[in-house]
Amino acid sequence: MISKYRKQFNREFSQEKYSHFKEILKQKSGLEPSFRISESPVFLTKEFENKLIDASESIIDQIKALPFETLQKAIPENCRVPNDTHQPHFFTIDFGVCKSENGEIEPQLIELQAFPSLYAFQRILEETFCEVYPFISEIKNKMPHEEFKAYLKELIVGDENPENVVLLEIFPEKQKTLIDFVFTEKLLGIKTVCLTKVKKEGRKLYYENNGRQIEIKRIYNRVIFDELERIPDLKTEFDFREEADVKWITHPNWFFKISKFLLPLLKHRFVPKSYFLHEFPDRENLENFVLKPLFSFAGSGVNLNPTKEITDAIEDKENYILQRKVSYEPIFEDINGEFSKAEIRLLYIWRENDDRPILLENLGRMTKAAMVNVDFNKKDAIWIGSSNAFFGDE
Structure with missing residues (x-):
């Protein structure tokens, strides 16, 4: 959409640079990403960014106006976790890049969640794009790295010692998002812990590190609670539905409350x-x-x-x-003259005393298939996979 940056990127692109780009990510994390990284960033105009923000702000207003009882209805009874919070710590919202009936490129809401996404990974991905293609730096996220880190640390670690804060997942080493867990550990100094390793004594939770039992006081939760039931013979000491002296970041109930459940309730010209x-x-x-x-x-x-x-x-x-x-519009030209479609996820945090969430970063996903999930793409396609959106003037 920004032809100046698209043309320059396509001129500078090479498979050698792409290999170098992936090698930098591997060096920074110590492992290969287990999902496909797109060769290209997504370039979009400031005008399009303004449309994204306008739609998001409207949706946030509508969510804030919903009665408490409406949101409670979204939680399946067998997944209800005690000690709920009055708002979530994370808010992510997905938009497809589409074309309107009058030919304008516009966002259309696809999904929204109060669940953490790849916050740490996306920041590193953006920085790596700028390392390999320095000209992109002029339209990068204006938030300095240290400010980004401070926001996440305040939200996830708070006033606790980082060793008392864990990133909780089920079998994290098997998750496609493992690289984000590694970057989160490096960024915040916390450990990733498997739910099967959590010990419970009374209302207190513990994990083991170098032979020491360490109390868990805050959980950066990456477990999708209702998926636990699909794991055969899963044995855990801690059940989410039990009372525990722990602070959830974010509380599991919000995964259900801000979800597809809300889509029929929302109204906006960019909401199908x-x-x-x-x-x-x-x-x-x-x-x-x-x-x-x-x-x-x-x-x-x-x-x-x-x-x-x-x-x-x-x-x-x-x-x-x-x-x-909605029809995703193929407007992102690759080096072969073929076009990809894209989806943009806005990554917000929502501090407990803030009236509104704060936009930290974005996540782009590119595809040439009917669905954005890269599993649906042809294996030899390019300009597909996880990416990052950069916004600038035409």
Whole structure:
């Protein structure tokens, strides 16, 4: 969309630079990323950025105005965790880069979550793009690295000793996001701990480090609670639903409260119309909608072409939504003259005493397939995978 930066990047790009780019990430983290990193950043105009912010601010206003009881309805009873908080610590919001009926490039809301994303990784990714392609630095995120670090440290570590704060995940070494865990450890000085290693004595939680039992006082939670039930023979000492003397960053209930559950309740010109499946009106055409389970992750269970037979067969219709289809516009030209589509995730933090969240970073995802998840791309495609968006003047 910013032809000046796109043309310069494509002129400077080479497979050698891409290999060097990935090698820098490997050197900084000590491991290979387990997901595909796009060769290219996403270049977008300040005008488009303003549209993103306008939509996000409206959505934040609408969420803040929702009754407490409405949000509580989103939490499955078997997943309700005690000691909820009045607002989440994280807020992420995904927009597709689309084209309007009058030909304007505009964002369209895809999803939103009160769950941490790849905050530490995305910061390093942005910095690495600027290392390999110095000209990009003139449109990089204006927030200095130390300020970014201070925000995350205040939010996640707070006033605690970092050794009493853990990044909690289930089998973290098997997760695709392991590289983000490593960068988070380096950034904040905290440990990544598997849920199966957490010990519980009364209301206190502990983990072991170098033969020492260390109390856990704050949990930077990366566990998707409802996915635990799908792991066969999982044995843990600590059940999220139990009372514990620990501070959640962010509280697990928010994963459900700010989710696809909210999509039918939101209104904005950049928010596609959505319905709960059991409330889908007869006047609408099913062909114009995408079927999504409320509580899936990474695109699992999404049906781009639902039929009446499929929707009629679903018993728990209240746990599904139908979202009006949007068309991602292929506008990001690669070195072969082919075009990729993209999705932008805005990464906010929400401090406990703040009225509104603070935008720290973004995450870009590029694709040439029908779905943005890179698993759906051809293996030989380029300009696909995890990326970062840079905003500048044309």
